[in-house]
Amino acid sequence: MRVVIVGAGIGGISSALLLKKRGFEVVVVEKNDTPGGRARYFQQGEFKFDMGPSWYLMPEVFQDFFSSLGEEGHPVIKVEPKVRIDQGKLGEKGESITFYKDERGEELQRYLEDTKFMYELSKKFIRKEMTVLDFLDRDILSNVSRFPIFETLDRFNSRYFKEEIMMKSMGFSSVFLGGSPYKIPAIYAMINYSIFAQGVYYPEGGFEGYVKRLYNLARRMGVEFKFNSPVNKVKVEDKKVVAVYSGEERIEGDVFLFNMDYHYADNLLPEPTVEWSERKLAPSSILAFLGVKGEVNLPHHTVIVNGDWRDHFSSIEERRLPSIENMSYYVSYRRATDDKLMGQDLVILIPVAPGLRKESSLVDAALKDLTVKSESKFEVKYMRTYGPEDFSQDYNAYLGTSFGLAHTLDQTGPFRMPMRNKRFRNLFYVGQYTQPGIGVPMVTLSAMIVSKKISESF
């Protein structure tokens, strides 16, 4: 039985490994010349940049994934401090809080005890493709106040924290789930449990190292890869997909698993599976990859909130660029954790609405602001900016979204994209558009769910 996987993102390669282990013949067809998708890296002289993820959370998911392959887990380093949050005015030093090891105030302690319950209960649901009936689960119904589905993250957090900076510290992770604390359901506070209680990790070699580990293992196990092979046609016959085409090349299989952008894939079918106009996309981002030399006074992860952050979130909904004075951003400085890196690479991420174009004035302002707030003195030796148009071009991302589909309540669990096509029953999907959702651990879980589904059906 031959499975054709389209896309060598984390979702595609993880599924390839699991399906190969279950005895399928597997070929992975990828548009780009390297594996990893949004988790790729690039090198420029002494500087090396992970182009996507930088937070390695929910370590037990990776442990389970590797043990199901009969492999040792990927080595990790614990990141300390976990994160620093700054708030204030653009271009001025403001207030800042840094979260170290086990330092927890009383409020945070109480918050983490309650979010632990959410985290533990959610494990029951994120390891399978949920159906609407799962919302009637006895554990959910008997714990509605402790597993709040209908409350927003912001409202839930305000039960615990009064200080603005703590509200921001417990709200920023919503961006990684493609939303805002005012829109995503409170159950996603479980991510805060993962960050502030379980801790933040860094995979050895960065995400470059993690992707290489997956890829090398897949090659060793006999998975075939075809790079530089954008799929641009899907051949269906008699309610089945029979082949995909990359240009003139026809690639046949018994089962097809699409890891490529869901919207792009949908448009290759005779008719789309999803009503896209009703779907809420996660933000895109403007990224700056900076190779610097000098003094950088930053921990690995820093979140900077300037002015009114509600206005930044509104700009994403209203599909306009954020105003410079209300611009919040995230900075990754992995040299703070990884002393094996040759260069000092900094990545700035400014969340913006999908469909926009990159704007250098935002990057320039963020860079100046960062040097003031962190009191750093460095010279920029290399800079590359990357934006929505690059996400579209490189990954066929719908309107250049960075993260796929937002985690609003109506796009959570069973309301995300189906993992199996209703019409073409040998066509499956994996990745951040499907369940359980966005982020490397979630996408790894989606690979675990879908490969089980495929092996149970074929």
Ligand SMILES: Cc1cc2nc3c(=O)[nH]c(=O)nc-3n(C[C@H](O)[C@H](O)[C@H](O)COP(=O)(O)OP(=O)(O)OC[C@H]3O[C@@H](n4cnc5c(N)ncnc54)[C@H](O)[C@@H]3O)c2cc1C
């Ligand atoms: C800037 C950024 C920061 C992030 N930070 C974090 C973080 O800190 N922690 C975390 O856990 N997650 C983070 N994420 C999210 C995480 O990286 C993604 O959720 C995850 O990598 C998505 O994997 P995927 O397999 O679903 O999709 P993708 O990585 O998009 O893979 C899809 C693959 O399909 C290929 N493809 C597309 N069209 C075709 C075609 N026609 N033919 C062949 N191949 C095609 C693409 O080239 C790509 O390789 C971040 C993402 C971004 C962009």
